[in-house]
Amino acid sequence: MADIPFYLLRAIAAIVLIAINASVAGSFTVFRDISFLVAGASHAALAGAALAIVLETYGIFSMNPIVGGILFAVFTAIAAGYASRDEGINTAIGISFALSMSLAVLFISMIREYAARVWSLLLGDLFLLTNEDIVLMFISTLVVVAVCFLFYREFLFISFDIEGAIAYGVNATLLNYVLLSLIAIAVVVTLKGVGAILVFAMFVAPAAAAVEVSKNVRQVFLLAFLIAMISGIAGLGISFFYPVSPGAIASLFASLVYFTLIVVNRRG
């Protein structure tokens, strides 16, 4: 153990946490068919994290950019859930998408000299994570897993048939917001590792691939975890020997698994 550098241990811990989020929250994202929320939440998180850096730069207020990202992402998820009562949820997310991108660019333009920090949010920084980052990612993951475990039946029911869920006594309006918020939190955890550009691939591809071949719901969670985990380890392993982004290799690997399974499945 003593031979393994701490930055590598942190990277491995982050991969495990990301795989858990991609499995638990990623699967519900695919079940609910709201993968667009992942794009919306990650861009909101970018704006939130950029704002946190702005506030710190100007000496106004100091918080970890992950916290700023989570606040913005959750707000977007709830706003999208609320707006989707009239519009389709994808339209609602699309509009908030435009808003958070404008804010992100605005905040980034205010901190040109620290652009490297924002850059790392866009591209991910598996090897540059701090202990504080890992603790925050761990706590967020714990919340996501605990709540999904507690409301497992309800979340599945809502994903299958929200009207029926309400009719059978599920508080679907509230739990729908809870589920959307958990997905947003999980997106930010993943984003911290692989960056805003790749979060969609790393978060949606494992669960989407797992759904293609699974015989029941439990298998989806298990397979999505394994695909995300193997992708992450592959990314780490390759980037350890070659100077390439581990997040990019991991996302590439996860997307390839998805396309391979689709092709294999369609052929019978």
Added chain:
Amino acid sequence: MKAIEVENLCFSYNGVKALSGITFSVDEGEFIAIIGPNGSGKTTLLRVLLGILKPEVGSVRVFGIEPWKESEKVKSLIGFMPQKEHISTKPPLLVKDIVLMGRAVRKSPLSPLSKEDMRKAREALNAVGLDDKWNTKFSELSGGQQQRVLLARAIAVEPKLLLLDEPFNGVDIPSQERIIGLLDELSRKGVTAIAVVHNVSPLIHSIDKILLLNKDLIAYGSPEEVLKPENMVKAYGAVIPIIVCEEGFVHPLFGDTHG
């Protein structure tokens, strides 16, 4: 006590009228068919009875309870079957997961399903003739089989009131007859059953009353009273021919008209 009492019910979505001035009541153990053209408010009426929608005007009582005020209480008495267009097959749920769903969410979180839950779910699946599909993926069933699984979910909660939204869409004739027989039997045991249907003909021998809807309540009563030409013209804008079968029941001939 009446199972359902509705008085002067009105409801609109964003200012657009979906139901107006609806008044009717249903006795416990009655079997009622709701008919009416597309967009006539049938699904909306079921949503009001479930307490999902709040009446704009008028009063609604289900077993003496106002559904939107004490919705938990009312829902615990109801087995509901949604219109199939409103469900998603994205999660790879098994048939048993779905039949057990209604019972599962009425337990406190984390408390496991009991033997009784399993038995009731199996009985319900048996009743719709799909006992061999217990471990099958829902998405691999035919449309009609999926309908029957959703019906089994409604029966499995041992409801006092069954609300079924188009339970026969895509269901083959033998299965349809089997389900009607089952509903007939349940209503004889005191379960109140309300089914939204487009073709009421196969149910005529089993139902007590028909409710003919087109935003207003056009007619409510026995099939002979409701299926009169003037009512059908008011609801559908066309005369629906009727025939009287050997046993003396009036049957409308939907879809059998031609120019």
